[in-house]
Amino acid sequence: MATQKLADWSTNLTFASLPREVIDAATQSFYNWAGCTVGGSTHPATTIARTALARFTGTPTSRLLGSGGVDLDAMHAALLNGIASHVHDYDDTHLDTIIHPTGPVASALLAMAESLDRSVSGQEFILALVVGVEAECKVGLAVWPNHYDVGWHITSSTGSIGAAVAVSKLLNLSTQQTAHAIGLAATQVTGLREMFGSHTKSFHPGRAAQNGLLAAILASEGYTSSTEALEAKRGWANVVSSEHHLDEQMATLPPNGRWEMARNSFKPFPCGIVVHPVIDGSIFLHGQLGPNGIQIEEIREVEVIVHPLVLELTGKTAPKDGLEAKFSVYHGAAVGLLFGKATPAQYEDAVVTDERVIWLRDRIRATVDGNLRPDEAVVIMRVPNGGEGDDDSVTEIHVDHAVGSRERPMSVAQLTDKFVDQCISVLGRERTERASKWCWELEKQVDVRQIKTVL
C-alpha cells in the first residue's frame, strides 16, 4: 500500500498544487545546495573521487559544479555533486528527522535533467525536487527515531528513495514504473553512522543520488522490482527499523497533509547542527571584544551550557583536523569567539591546529543542562577583573533559538552571503554573482539545462 500510494501521489502531483511557501522553500533549498556543492567541489573527498573515477565516466552531459566547465555522465555528476554538497556539513536539515534532504535529490535530479534531449523548466524541476524531498522525509519520519538510533545515516538511507521518486517524476514514469523505481532504490540501503568523521560520510548522499538515479533509469526501461518494497514483511521499513509508521506518514502526504519541504532549514555553520547555538552565542560575544574592550588573551574561561546531546555528538576536546573539528563544540565556540564567524575557512586543518585556536579551545568548558532545548545554549565569558579579589568580569548570552532554526530561519540575505562566501574562491566574484542570480530565479528558468552557462 505505502509504495503504491507514494508512487501514485508523486505521479499525480502538479506544480499548480504547490503553495507559494513550498516553491520558495524549494528554491532556497536548491540555492543552498548549489552553493554548498560549489564550496565542496575542491575538498579532497570530492577531488579524490573525481580522479579515481575519471576513466569510468560515459557521455558527458552534466556539470560538475564548481569545476569551471567539466561535464560528466549523469551518474558520475550525481555522485560527485552529492559528495561535494555534504562534505562541509554545511547543507540543509529537515529538523524532524535530521535528514539533509536536498543533497541526494537535487544531485540526481540536476544531473539527469541536464542529460535530457528536451528542455526542463524551472517549475518542472521544482516540482520534481519537491516530490523527492517529500518522499524521503515521509519515509524518514516513518522510521524515525529507531532507524537512526540503530546506526543508519538517515540522509542517504532515505535519500536513495527520494532521488528515485524525483527522477521518476522528471522522466514522467507511470505509477507502476515509479513503484519499481522505489523498490530498486529501497534495496540499496546506503549509509552507516560509523563513517562520520571520514570521507565516507559525504560519499553517502552522493551514492544515494546515484542509487536513486540508477533505480529510475532501470525502471524506465522495464526493469522490475517489488511493488510493495517499502511495507512488505521483508521490505525496507521492516528491515531497516525495529518500528515503523508508513501508513500514518503516507496519510500525511500533501496537499491534504503537511509539506515537509516547507520545514527544511539551512545551516549557518558547517558542522553538526547541535553546535549551532553555541557558535551563535560565541559570535555574539566576539562582537563584545576590543579594540578598546576585552582582549582575547585576557579570557580566563568560557562556559557553554548545552543540551546533553551536544556533548554526546560533538564532545571532541582536541580535534586533529577539520573533519574532527565538526564534532567539537569546543572548536565551534573557539572560532566563533576568535574570528566572529564559522565558515568552512574556520574548519580548515591549519585553523584547527593553529596555536591561538588551541589556546582558546582549551579555555572552553562545557556544562550539560537537560532543561535546555537542542537549539538553545548559554555562553558565558569570564575575564579576571584585574582588581582585588577573585571576581571575574562576566559577559553572558542566552541563545534561545540558534540562527538557522525554524524559529530563526536564515534570511535571503544570509543565504546569499553563505552562497557567495562558498563560491567566490572557486568561481570568482563575477561568476559567483551571475550564478547566485540564476539560482535564485530557478522558478523562472525556461530550461534548467542552461545552468551550464553560469556554473
Next chain:
Amino acid sequence: MATQKLADWSTNLTFASLPREVIDAATQSFYNWAGCTVGGSTHPATTIARTALARFTGTPTSRLLGSGGVDLDAMHAALLNGIASHVHDYDDTHLDTIIHPTGPVASALLAMAESLDRSVSGQEFILALVVGVEAECKVGLAVWPNHYDVGWHITSSTGSIGAAVAVSKLLNLSTQQTAHAIGLAATQVTGLREMFGSHTKSFHPGRAAQNGLLAAILASEGYTSSTEALEAKRGWANVVSSEHHLDEQMATLPPNGRWEMARNSFKPFPCGIVVHPVIDGSIFLHGQLGPNGIQIEEIREVEVIVHPLVLELTGKTAPKDGLEAKFSVYHGAAVGLLFGKATPAQYEDAVVTDERVIWLRDRIRATVDGNLRPDEAVVIMRVPNGGEGDDDSVTEIHVDHAVGSRERPMSVAQLTDKFVDQCISVLGRERTERASKWCWELEKQVDVRQIKTVL
C-alpha cells in the same frame, strides 16, 4: 579489530598457502560462474540493464560475457556480469550461509583485472577470488542466521565486502587501504529479500560487485572510511543484525582455520536449492517412464515428501512465469518428470504456461515431514493399475542427498555439461568448447585478460 584483522589477513595471504582443494574449488567456482554469466547474458534483466545504461559506460576495457565481443568500463561490466550470473538462480551456494559467493566477487574481479595495464596471472586471480569469497562468507557466518531472517539478501549484503577485499588484493592495496575499502563497501548494504521473484533479485549481486569495486578504487586513491566498519557500535554487523559473532569468525580465518571456498557447492538446477532433491528424484522417475512402460498421461498423482522449508520458500502452486516457477516445487517436480531435466530451458515462460506442464503440475501433491533434512526428499509416482480394485502401481525414490549437496557434489563432467548447456545457444559449439577449456585451465593462464580471446 575484525576489520583490521580481515584486511591484514587478506593483504598477507599468498598463493603458496592455498591447499590444492581450495585452488580446485576456486577454479570450479570461476568456471561455474562464467557459464552462468554467459547463460544469463540474454535474459531480459541483463539486456534491459545493458540498454538502459549504455550511455553511462566509460572507457571500454572489460568484457560483457556472452556478448560476442562487447566491452564496457569495469564498473558496468561488473554490474551486468553480476546480474547475468545470478538471474537464472543457477549459480553456486555456500550452504552454511546460503550465500551465492562467486557472483559479486568474480564479477568485480574479472572486470577490474581486464582494465589493468599489466598482466594478471591465473594464480593471482585465484588468490584474489579466494580472499574475496572467504571475506564474504566469514562476515556472512558472523551474522547468520539473524541477518537473513530479518530480510537481507545475504549474497549481496556480504558480497559488497567480498568484492572490495578481492579487488583490494588485486590492486595490492595496503592493509590500511583495504580496511578503508571494507568500510566503503560495508556502508553500501544492498539487497532486500522482498525483491525475490523480480529482476531486482539479480540486480543485487551485480550491484554488490559494483559496490565493492567502487570501494576498492576509491580507497586506492586515498578516500577514507572507518577502519572499524564491521565491528563498531554503529558499524555493519550491529546495524544489519541483532546478533553477531565477528571475532569468532575472524578467528577461523585459514590456513589456521577453515577454508569457506572449499565448502562451496554448485547448483544442478536453476532454482532455489531446497527444490533440488525433489527435482533430482523426479528426473530419476522420468527414467522409469515409457516407451513400453508407464506413460505420463497415465499418472494419477505424484507425491513429494519434503522438509517444511520447501513449502515455505517454494510453495507456489500455479507460477505464472519463469521467475515465479523458481519458487514452485510443483513446477520443479513436473519438469523433472516430464523432460528428465531442469535447465534454464525448462524455466522459460512458454514452458511454465505449457498445457502439459500445467496438467502434470496439478497432479503434484506436497507433504511436509519435519524429520527430513532440507537436501532430502521422497518422490512417489502413483499410476492406476488398470485392473480391478483401487490399487495404484507405485514407483518411489528416496533422495538421501540431492545432487549438488556437499555429500554428492557435482562432478567435473556434470559441471562441464552445465557450462556447455548454458553457453552453446549463446556462443555456438566451437566457441563454447574453447571457453570451457580456457576456464578449466584458469590456474595455468599467464594473463586472465586474455579471456577476451574466448569469451
